[in-house]
Amino acid sequence: MMQFPFNRSVFDKAFMIACVLAVLGWVLIYLIWGEYTTADIVCMIVTVPILAYFIHVLLLFKDSND
Numbered sequence: 456m457m458q459f460p461f462n463r464s465v466f467d468k469a470f471m472i473a474c475v476l477a478v479l480g481w482v483l484i485y486l487i488w489g490e491y492t493t494a495d496i497v498c499m500i501v502t503v504p505i506l507a508y509f510i511h512v513l514l515l516f517k518d519s520n521d
Contacts (some may be wrong), residue, residue: 460512460515461511462511465511465514465515465518466502466507466508468511468514469507469508469510469511469514470503470504470507470511471505472507472510473504473506473507473510474503475505477499477502477506478502481495481499491510491511506509
């Protein structure tokens with residue numbers, strides 16, 4: 456069985472980066488449209504962990520090449 460790469464300390468760092476990007480996204484949404492919809496909130500909740508894992512994999516890949 457294939458196992459996905461995971462390193463908790465790297466994921467925590469990536470999760471913080473994803474949260475900062477989410478806050479910036481919420482600010483941009485509010486500045487552009489002037490309101491939040493339910494879809495904005497729900498999709499951010501779903502997207503942040505997925506984005507964090509992608510950032511995590513990129514950080515792992517970068518570390519393995521050094």
